[in-house]
Amino acid sequence: MAAVYSGLGDIVSGIAGRRGDALLGAGIDDHAGVKAFTEALEHELRNTSDCQISAHLLIPGFVYTPLTSRGRSEKPDAAWTPEQTVDFMIDSLEKGDFYILCPDNDVDRATDEKRIAWAAGDIIENRPPLSRWHPDYAEAFKDYLKT
Secondary structure (H helix, E strand, O other), rough: EEEEEEEOEEEEEEEEOOOOOOOOOOOHHHHHHHHHHHHHHHHHHOOOOOOOOOEEEEOOOEEOOOOOOOOOOOOOOOOOHHHHHHHHHHHHHHHOOEEOOOOOOOHHHHHHHHHHHHHHHHHHOOOOOOOOHOOOOOOHHHHHHHH
């Protein structure tokens, strides 16, 4: 899932699942692969002499598209439009961001950052994977979000 942003020599890869969504199941593996590939690609590009191409990782929130509509004819309030997402991505590219963490109308950046940090903590603290939904950790996660 890569697109070249015309004129800037940028390659943008996109993933969902930044929140560690238990409902995504095996799709998270694909997203992890896109993330790892794009990080490695950007590392390679930035260490190549005179390279005028860069790679960027788009991490969208909920975007309403035919793929995500699930039979709904109207955009849910929580979702962004593809146009909003592209505008955010272009602004982020112009700032030189590698990780383009795009919000939606339901989850702000601060909440996303906490979810990402909690998920990384699963590894550091040897918690079960996706521990925020685990009965032993769900309440601690809710408390963590409030801090």
